[in-house]
Amino acid sequence: MFQAVAIRIARLVATLFVVSLLTFMMTALLPGDPVNAILPPTAPRDQATIDRVRDELGLDDPLPIRYINWAADALRGDLGKSYVTNQTISDTIKDRVPVTAQLAFMAVFIAVIMAVPLGILGAYREGRWQDTSSSAAMQVMLSVPNFVTGIFLIWLFAVKLNWLPSANWSRISDGLVANLKTSILPATALATTQIAIFSRLVRSDMIATLKENYILSARAKGLKDRFILFRHALRPSSLSLVTIIGINFGALLGGTVIIETLFAIPGLGFRLINAISSRDFLAIQGITVFIAFVYVLINALVDILYLVIDPRIRKG
Amino acid sequence: MAAAPQSPRLTEQVSEDPLLVVEDLRTHFKVEAGMVKAVDGVSFTLDRGKTLGIVGESGSGKTVLARSIMRLNVSPNAITTGSVRYNGEELVGKSAKQMQKLWGVEMAMVFQDPMTSLNPLVKVGRQLTEHLRYHLGVSKKEARLNAIELLKSVRIPEPENRFGVYPHEMSGGMRQRVCIASALACGPKMLFADEPTTALDVTVQHQILNLLQKQQEDRFMTMILVTHDLGVVAGRTDDIAVMYAGRMVEKAPTKHLFADMRHPYTEALFRSIPKTSNPKHTRLSAIAGRPPDLINPPPGCKFSPRCPYVQDRCRSEEPQPQPAAAPGHSFSCHFPVGTPESRAAFDANFEAGLPQTLAAAGEIVATEELVETSGAVN
Numbered sequence: 001m002f003q004a005v006a007i008r009i010a011r012l013v014a015t016l017f018v019v020s021l022l023t024f025m026m027t028a029l030l031p032g033d034p035v036n037a038i039l040p041p042t043a044p045r046d047q048a049t050i051d052r053v054r055d056e057l058g059l060d061d062p063l064p065i066r067y068i069n070w071a072a073d074a075l076r077g078d079l080g081k082s083y084v085t086n087q088t089i090s091d092t093i094k095d096r097v098p099v100t101a102q103l104a105f106m107a108v109f110i111a112v113i114m115a116v117p118l119g120i121l122g123a124y125r126e127g128r129w130q131d132t133s134s135s136a137a138m139q140v141m142l143s144v145p146n147f148v149t150g151i152f153l154i155w156l157f158a159v160k161l162n163w164l165p166s167a168n169w170s171r172i173s174d175g176l177v178a179n180l181k182t183s184i185l186p187a188t189a190l191a192t193t194q195i196a197i198f199s200r201l202v203r204s205d206m207i208a209t210l211k212e213n214y215i216l217s218a219r220a221k222g223l224k225d226r227f228i229l230f231r232h233a234l235r236p237s238s239l240s241l242v243t244i245i246g247i248n249f250g251a252l253l254g255g256t257v258i259i260e261t262l263f264a265i266p267g268l269g270f271r272l273i274n275a276i277s278s279r280d281f282l283a284i285q286g287i288t289v290f291i292a293f294v295y296v297l298i299n300a301l302v303d304i305l306y307l308v309i310d311p312r313i314r315k316g
Numbered sequence: 317m318a319a320a321p322q323s324p325r326l327t328e329q330v331s332e333d334p335l336l337v338v339e340d341l342r343t344h345f346k347v348e349a350g351m352v353k354a355v356d357g358v359s360f361t362l363d364r365g366k367t368l369g370i371v372g373e374s375g376s377g378k379t380v381l382a383r384s385i386m387r388l389n390v391s392p393n394a395i396t397t398g399s400v401r402y403n404g405e406e407l408v409g410k411s412a413k414q415m416q417k418l419w420g421v422e423m424a425m426v427f428q429d430p431m432t433s434l435n436p437l438v439k440v441g442r443q444l445t446e447h448l449r450y451h452l453g454v455s456k457k458e459a460r461l462n463a464i465e466l467l468k469s470v471r472i473p474e475p476e477n478r479f480g481v482y483p484h485e486m487s488g489g490m491r492q493r494v495c496i497a498s499a500l501a502c503g504p505k506m507l508f509a510d511e512p513t514t515a516l517d518v519t520v521q522h523q524i525l526n527l528l529q530k531q532q533e534d535r536f537m538t539m540i541l542v543t544h545d546l547g548v549v550a551g552r553t554d555d556i557a558v559m560y561a562g563r564m565v566e567k568a569p570t571k572h573l574f575a576d577m578r579h580p581y582t583e584a585l586f587r588s589i590p591k592t593s594n595p596k597h598t599r600l601s602a603i604a605g606r607p608p609d610l611i612n613p614p615p616g617c618k619f620s621p622r623c624p625y626v627q628d629r630c631r632s633e634e635p636q637p638q639p640a641a642a643p644g645h646s647f648s649c650h651f652p653v654g655t656p657e658s659r660a661a662f663d664a665n666f667e668a669g670l671p672q673t674l675a676a677a678g679e680i681v682a683t684e685e686l687v688e689t690s691g692a693v694n
C-alpha cells in the first residue's frame with residue numbers, strides 16, 4: 001500500500017516535470033528574440049521596454065537556470081504576469097477556474113448518470129432491440145463533435161424553443177437557477193461524447209460481470225434482476241469506468257476550450273483561446289501547466305476511488 | 317421470530333408424495349455445429365428428506381441437469397423439454413420471474429467454486445441476508461441475528477466478526493461454509509449441491525460434506541449432491557444416479573449400487589475411486605477413451621466405444637432402462653455386469669485384444685483389493 005502510494009506520487013511529480021518543461025520550452029524555443037514574441041503585437045518595442053522584459057524574465061540567464069527559476073516561482077503559485085492584460089496569471093486562473101470546473105464536473109455528472117443506466121440496459125438486454133438501438137444512438141453520439149452538438153442544442157433550446165439563453169454565464173453567486181440555465185446546455189454538449197464512451201464501457205464490462213459465478217449464485221437466491229444489476233453487478237463493472245473518467249478528463253478540459261468559446265463562457269478555456277489569438281505566451285504557458293496539474297491530480301483521485309470501490313486492492 | 321426458517325415442517329402437513337418428479341427431461345444447447353444434447357431424457361423421483369447423489373465424469377451433464385431442474389439455465393441457447401414437478405407444481409415452462417419466488421426460498425444451490433460464487437465486492441453479511449430480507453421481509457436487525465445463527469450452524473468461528481468482512485479475507489473452506497449458510501438462509505426444502513468440495517483441499521472436503529449431510533438431516537431437506545467422485549457420495553446418499561452422456565445409465569439405492577452394480581460404466585467409475593493410499597481426488601482419467609460427442613453421439617449404446625463388454629448389438633441397439641433385482645435399482649445395458657453373458661463378452665473382447673478390455677483387466681485386481689479396504693460401502 002505504502003509502496004503503491006509512493007509510486008503514484010513519483011509518477012505525479014514526473015508528469016508535472018515533463019509537462020512544465022515542455023510548456024516552458026514553448027516560449028524558450030520561439031524563433032528570434034523571445035521578448036519579441038512575449039510582448040503582445042500591440043505593445044511598444046522601444047529599447048527600455050525590451051530591457052525591462054529581459055530583466056523581469058531573466059532572459060539573460062542560461063536556459064536551465066531560467067527553467068529552475070520559473071519552476072520555483074510556479075511552485076509558489078507565481079506564474080508570472082500577462083503583458084497583454086497586465087493581470088497576474090494566477091489571478092486569471094483563480095478567477096476562471098470555478099467556471100470551467102463547474103462545467104467539467106457537470107459534464108462528467110451528466111455523462112455518468114446517463115451512461116450507467118444505458119450501459120446496464122444494453123448489457124441486460126444484450127442483442128435485443130433495447131441494446132441495438134442504444135448502441136446505434138451511442139455510435140452517432142460518438143461521431144458528432146462537441147461543438148456541433150452545442151450548435152444543435154443552441155438552435156433547439158435557445159432559438160427554436162427559446163427556453164434557455166444561447167450564451168453568457170451567470171455565476172452560482174447570481175443564483176442557482178440562473179446559473180443552471182446558462183450551464184446546462186454547454187455541460188450537456190460537453191457530455192455527449194462522454195456518454196457514448198462511458199455507456200459502451202459499462203455495457204461491455206457489465207456483460208462480462210453478468211457471466212460471473214457470483215451473479216448466478218445471486219440469481220439462485222431468487223433476487224430481483226434489478227437488485228442483482230445494481231447491487232451486485234454495477235460495482236465490479238465500474239472499475240474501468242472510473243479509470244476512463246480520469247483519462248478522459250484531459251479530453252474534457254480540451255472540450256471546454258471549444259465549448260466555452262461557442263457559448264461565450266468566461267472560463268479557463270475561453271481565456272486560453274484569447275491568449276493564443278493575442279500571442280499571450282506567458283498566459284498560455286501558465287494555463288497549460290495548470291491544466292496539466294489538474295489532470296494529474298484527477299487521475300490520482302481516480303486511483304484513490306479505485307481503493308474505495310474494490311476492497312481487494314486495499315489489502316495489497 | 318416471525319420468519320424463523322429453521323423448522324417449517326412443524327406447522328406444515330408433510331406430504332407423502334415425492335418432492336421431485338422428473339420425467340424425460342431434456343436440455344439441448346443450440347450451437348453452430350448442431351444440438352448439444354447435454355441432458356437427454358432423464359427421469360427419476362426423489363422423496364422428501366432423501367439425498368440423491370448424481371455422479372458421472374466431466375461433461376456428462378450433471379450441472380446442466382441440476383440447473384435444468386431448478387430452471388436456472390442462464391444461457392439463451394438452452395432448450396428444456398420434459399417435466400419437472402416440484403411439490404406437485406410443474407416447473408418446465410415457468411419464466412425466470414416465476415421461478416424467482418422459488419429460488420432461495422424453496423430450492424437453493426451450493427456451487428462448485430466458493431472462490432467465485434461470492435461477490436468479491438460485497439460484504440459477507442449482506443450476501444448472507446439479502447435474500448432473507450427480500451423473500452421473508454425480515455428486518456435488518458433480525459436478519460443479522462439470523463445470519464449469525466446460520467454462521468454458527470455451519471461452524472464458522474466468531475460469526476459476529478465475519479459479518480462485515482469481504483470474501484477475500486476468508487479461506488476457501490470458510491467461504492464454502494458461507495455459501496452453504498447463504499443457501500440455507502431462507503430454509504429451502506430442496507438443496508442442490510453441485511460439486512461443493514471439488515475446489516477445496518482434501519482435508520476440508522470431508523468437513524464440508526459432513527456439514528452438508530448434518531444440515532440436510534437436521535432440516536429434513538431433500539438434497540441432490542452432484543459429484544464426479546463415487547467415493548464422495550458413498551456413505552452420504554440414499555440413492556445414487558450415474559450419468560453418462562446426458563442419461564442416467566444406472567440408478568440404485570446406495571448400498572445396492574455398491575454391492576451389485578450392473579452397468580459397465582458404473583463399474584469403471586467405481587474402479588476410478590482414488591485408492592485410500594492415494595487420497596488426492598484426481599479427475600477420472602482412469603476410464604479409457606473420451607466422453608462421447610454430445611452433438612453426434614455414437615449409435616446404439618453411447619458407452620459402446622469405451623465399454624470393455626461391448627458387442628455388436630450394443631453398437632446398433634440402444635439399451636433401455638430395466639429393473640434390477642433390488643427395488644429402486646435400474647440400469648440400461650445389454651450385457652449387465654455380473655451375468656454370464658457379460659463375462660463371455662468380456663472374455664471374447666479380451667481374446668480379440670480390445671484396448672479398453674485389456675485396460676480394464678489390468679485394473680480388476682486392484683478393484684477387488686479396494687472393495688475390501690474401502691469403508692466406503694457403508
Ligand SMILES: Nc1ncnc2c1ncn2[C@@H]1O[C@H](COP(=O)(O)OP(=O)(O)OP(=O)(O)O)[C@@H](O)[C@H]1O
Pocket residue numbers: 345346347352354372373374375376377378379380381391393544610
Ligand atoms: N451453454 C452451453 N452451450 C453449449 N453447450 C453447453 C452449454 N452448457 C453446457 N454445455 C455442454 O453440456 C455438457 C454437459 O455439461 P455439464 O456442465 O453439465 O457437465 P458436468 O457433468 O457438470 O461436468 P463437470 O464435472 O465438468 O462439471 C458439456 O459437454 C458442456 O460442454
Ligand code: SF4
Pocket residue numbers: 579580581617618619620621623624625626627630635648649650651652
Ligand atoms: S455392454 Fe453394451 S450396452 Fe452395456 S454399457 Fe457396454 S456397450 Fe453399452
Ligand SMILES: [Mg+2]
Pocket residue numbers: 378379380510511
Ligand atoms: Mg458440473
